[in-house]
Amino acid sequence: MNRVSIKDVALQAKVSIATVSNVVNGKGRVSAQTARKVQDVIEQLQYYPSQSARNLKDKQSYMIAVVVPYLKEAKLYDNPFYWKLIVGIEEGAKHKRFQVMLMDVNDDESFAFVQERHLDGMVVVGTFHNEPVLERISAIQKPVVFLDSYLEHPYLHQLLIDDEQGGYLGAKHLIELGHRQIGIMCGLLVNGGVHAARLKGVHTAMKEAGLPLDSLQIFEVHTSAETGRFLAHRINDQFPQLTATFSFSDIGAVGLIRGFHDKKVSVPADMSVIGFDDMHYVEYMNPALTTIRQDVHMKGKLAVEMLMEMIDHPSVEARQIRLPVELITRESAGPCSRA
Amino acid sequence: MNRVSIKDVALQAKVSIATVSNVVNGKGRVSAQTARKVQDVIEQLQYYPSQSARNLKDKQSYMIAVVVPYLKEAKLYDNPFYWKLIVGIEEGAKHKRFQVMLMDVNDDESFAFVQERHLDGMVVVGTFHNEPVLERISAIQKPVVFLDSYLEHPYLHQLLIDDEQGGYLGAKHLIELGHRQIGIMCGLLVNGGVHAARLKGVHTAMKEAGLPLDSLQIFEVHTSAETGRFLAHRINDQFPQLTATFSFSDIGAVGLIRGFHDKKVSVPADMSVIGFDDMHYVEYMNPALTTIRQDVHMKGKLAVEMLMEMIDHPSVEARQIRLPVELITRESAGPCSRA
DNA sequence: CTGAAAGCGCTTACAG
DNA sequence: CTGAAAGCGCTTACAG
Structure with missing residues (x-):
């Protein structure tokens, strides 16, 4: 396929391949005239330098x-x-x-x-x-x-x-709105992972407000809309004391809101929901999602x-x-x- | 960086580079014994064949x-x-x-x-x-x-x-639901483009039902949630005769639904909306989006x-x-x- | 079964 | 300013 090589160009332009290389890379001293000529031939022959060959020399692939x-x-x-x-x-x-x-x-x-x-x-x-x-x-x-x-x-x-700050901001917002019994929908809380950091922020907000950590209900589940929907059903059935749920992902929050709607739980009147990420479409949901934005x-x-x-x-x-x-x-x- | 080359392996294994190449590629005849030895050295030296060099020969990059x-x-x-x-x-x-x-x-x-x-x-x-x-x-x-x-x-x-079929299915569904005045939210209708094909399907459905094409209101706009929201407002204000809107993208439909909600137009009671694509999250929206699915x-x-x-x-x-x-x-x- | 050698298409000192 | 030559790390006939 890639038939034309630096040799072809050199031959046609009546120069050495070194010169062709120089004009291609703008290196070395080349007279304006030869540069011109080489450029023309390159154009005419549709020459594309082989990156593979270059890589071989440079040990760089860009x-x-x-x-x-x-x-x-x-x-x-x-x-x-x-x-x-x-x-x-x-x-x-x-x-x-x-x-x-x-x-x-x-x-x-x-x-x-x-x-x-x-x-x-x-x-x-x-x-x-x-x-x-x-x-x-x-x-x-x-x-x-x-x-x-x-x-x-x-x-x-x-x-x-700043995951910790994200968790903090979300929880603080809920606390300021008067919520005391808060559910947390998060993924696996592995040692020092993203979700653990967010949870830490939530804890900080709770402590600051003088709230006991055990009024927090942690749901360590898969991060998906499906799971969120199912979790909302479960919360409605088994955790009636909760008045707010903070999901550590927007996608989970989307599922939660839908799940609460299934159960005729009105968001936010009966249940507040906060997400995390601020994916572009959550602004257009009904209700529009309150969330933690990251860029x-x-x-x-x-x-x-x-x-x-x-x-x-x-x-x-x-x-x-x-x-x-x-x-x-x-x-x-x-x-x-x-x- | 990538210090160790085929030569190093050959040297260490006391064979030629051709032999190394053969065992690496499983080509040619190599005795089990030398193969074994070469494998060991490769392992030991952490040898990775350079794709760049290979590409140069093969004119293939995989x-x-x-x-x-x-x-x-x-x-x-x-x-x-x-x-x-x-x-x-x-x-x-x-x-x-x-x-x-x-x-x-x-x-x-x-x-x-x-x-x-x-x-x-x-x-x-x-x-x-x-x-x-x-x-x-x-x-x-x-x-x-x-x-x-x-x-x-x-x-x-x-x-x-099958864009045309998609347009057809959506429109037919709306017509079967009794809608006669239908709005279409689509992108630029360039000659023979995706959206033109979908519109063609819509036309077919209209004709099949004996409906005049001019009861269709075409909105050729940017494909985005923002635009959908704005369009819903405009439809509410200027096109009261419309009872359904078919968006040629889910993202547009999401905006539409939100925009109608802004104006207290109930979906689907007062206005039906259909999308296109079936993005994963539209199933969880409220109301859940009726749409055309593609895989x-x-x-x-x-x-x-x-x-x-x-x-x-x-x-x-x-x-x-x-x-x-x-x-x-x-x-x-x-x-x-x-x- | 194994090796010496050419060649892929470049770049880069090194001469001139 | 320009060119001859070596070399990057492979693969592939070709001998042996």
Whole structure:
């Protein structure tokens, strides 16, 4: 396919391949005249330099990978979050003339592709909880930015949001509205994970208000709309004392609201609901969702920026950057009717 | 970085690089014993063959690109559709041991990267309306599958859904519910585009029912929730005769429903709404959205399959595959109150 | 079964 | 300013 090579251009332009290389890369000294001539031939022959050959010399690919664990899990599958993130990453990469590869990898899969393709770095999304994976990632000795991964290694470059503050803001809002008996819909509370951090923030808000932590009802469930709907039914049947539910994901909140509606529980009159993320469509729901906003697109762009910095300056100091979150007050959380 | 090369392995294992190559690729005849020895050294040295070098020989990269036009447009930006599609593609590609690159390209941008990186093919999502782009894509002489692109070239490999049938099913449902004055929220009706096809289906349903086409009110607007909300307000104020609105996207329908709610127009009692796509969350909305379902994940997987077939058999005949759609009846469309 | 050698398409000192 | 040559890390006939 890619028939025309640097040789063809050199031949046709009556110069050496070194000269062609120079004009292609704008390096070395080339007279305006020969440059011109070479350019013409390149144009005429439709010459495209082979990145593969370049990579072989440079040991650089101008490509980064975005690694997402377990694409098959429905959780990721239906989560608009990831698309927004990837778009942010692609945008940032493009700006730096890098291209991006998408990979989903399982806990036990190899990261050999990073070496094989001479990737310049990668952005790893979400937590790989088991240490072996982490070690394998570190072992490849390439620039890596970890997104939303609570890892306790100060030498790792991490980008997270202020999950604790998010939990705090949501809980505080509910408390200020008079709620005392609050349900929490969260995913698995693994040691120092995203949801554990959010819960910690909730605890802080409770303590600040002088409320006992055991008036909190924790539901450690799968993060999905399906689960939220089912949980709402369960709360209605078995936990009548609850007047508010804080879901650590918008998608869960969407399910909750629907589930309460199924049971004729009015949101927010009878039950307040708060979500987390501020996905674009929750503003248009009925009731519009009160939630904790994080700027996912910015997260993607910032991740690339961090990565590029590491690529340009391999010895740059590791940073743990934490993006702010914000309470977005809409309609789904209101005053406690049983205050 | 990638220090260890085939030479190092050869040296350490006391064989030639040809032999190493053979055991790595399982080609040629190698004695079990040497194979074993080489394997050990590979393991020990942590040797990863360089894809770049391989590509240089093979002119193959085992990588395909997913090309999405205009990532910056909010339309794509907030559309979960694309993520689901990409996941489907990645899954299919992985199955064939291919990796995927993500690119957004503008109408006037170059497709040089396909040649430069020796990509094995690409999936192009959405229509590039102007012919020059299409010509440039064709000019690169690589396997390409066009997704949702209405292109009138029988030699192009295309994968679409049955848009016309989708429009037909939605309209027919509304007509059966007694609606006569129907609004259509669609995007730009470019010559032979996706939305034009859907509209054509709507027309068919109207004609079948003996209804005049001018009782249809077409709103050619931007595809977004924001626009839907605004449009609902406008319909309420200026088009009181309408009793149903068919949006050619779920995201538009979400906005519509919210907009009608703003104006105290009850859906479906006073106004029926139908969407298109069946994004996962619309089932949980209140009211749950009646919509036309397409299987986006399947679409992604099928696209790769078509592409792989082209890669394996370059002369395979071009096909235009059209995936079926399905009416999903939920709550947002009901009997016409003014029938 | 195994190895020496050419060549893929570039880039990069090094001469001139 | 320009070119000859080496080398990046592989694969692939071709000998043996």
